[in-house]
Amino acid sequence: MRYGGGHAHALRLAACAATAWLVWLLWHLTGAEAGTVSWTCDGVGTCGSNDFASFSALPGTAATLLLGVLCARYLHRATPGLVVLLAVLACADGFQRALDEGTQRAGTVPGGSPVLIPIPLTTGTWLTVLHVLAVLACAAAAWGAVFSARRLALLPLLRGSRARAAAELNGWRPRGRRHAETSAVFRDADGTPHEVMVRVERAALRRPVEVRYDPERPGDPDRTRAFLPRKSLVTRP
Numbered sequence: 694m695r696y697g698g699g700h701a702h703a704l705r706l707a708a709c710a711a712t713a714w715l716v717w718l719l720w721h722l723t724g725a726e727a728g729t730v731s732w733t734c735d736g737v738g739t740c741g742s743n744d745f746a747s748f749s750a751l752p753g754t755a756a757t758l759l760l761g762v763l764c765a766r767y768l769h770r771a772t773p774g775l776v777v778l779l780a781v782l783a784c785a786d787g788f789q790r791a792l793d794e795g796t797q798r799a800g801t802v803p804g805g806s807p808v809l810i811p812i813p814l815t816t817g818t819w820l821t822v823l824h825v826l827a828v829l830a831c832a833a834a835a836w837g838a839v840f841s842a843r844r845l846a847l848l849p850l851l852r853g854s855r856a857r858a859a860a861e862l863n864g865w866r867p868r869g870r871r872h873a874e875t876s877a878v879f880r881d882a883d884g885t886p887h888e889v890m891v892r893v894e895r896a897a898l899r900r901p902v903e904v905r906y907d908p909e910r911p912g913d914p915d916r917t918r919a920f921l922p923r924k925s926l927v928t929r930p
Contacts, residue, residue, distance in 0.1 A: 719753035724787025728797035769841035774834025785823040891919040
């Protein structure tokens with residue numbers, strides 16, 4: 694069972710790495726080749742192109758969404774900001790490479806667009822927009838990381854001021870559309886049972902959960918967090 698779980702995690706991490714590389718490749722191509730896209734028009738207002746860079750933003754967007762789904766288990770609330778940051782940096786690096794190689798100029802409008810709806814912006818303007826988006830994505834990722842670290846009590850756990858235990862949830866009351874307030878029953882390291890009111894996502898109801906609690910105050914609800922663990926602490930035969 695342990696081997697199977699580790700094998701599944703290894704495959705998932707490999708999929709994350711491969712998808713991240715694909716995201717970078719597609720968005721880098723979108724920026725680097727935007728100035729070389731050639732269009733053929735039929736004279737009645739309809740134009741088309743056989744250059745992959747003319748529509749590479751479409752598979753790039755799909756790959757970015759897939760990366761978010763694959764990485765959400767590990768990156769939690771920081772996932773949206775980080776995957777958007779990767780795509781934005783790749784596209785900006787592609788534009789910068791095109792400027793350095795002379796295939797595009799800062800004051801010209803590229804033939805391709807890094808968004809699904811073509812917007813007539815110059816290469817220099819696109820770089821400015823992408824840099825602003827990168828800053829916003831960094832802020833979103835930082836906020837998500839802080840939120841997740843607090844929700845999962847990661848910092849106290851790393852400092853050794855939190856202990857872990859398997860728990861069962863009894864009863865619940867709705868708290869918004871996605872969360873519920875419920876009673877978590879667990880035993881501390883000494884085997885003493887505790888019952889603490891916690892706030893969890895509704896997906897955790899009727900499933901094995903883990904609590905992180907303060908060993909000095911195991912019955913304090915303000916110092917107890919419950920969530921779905923990546924790997925169950927309950928030993929199975």
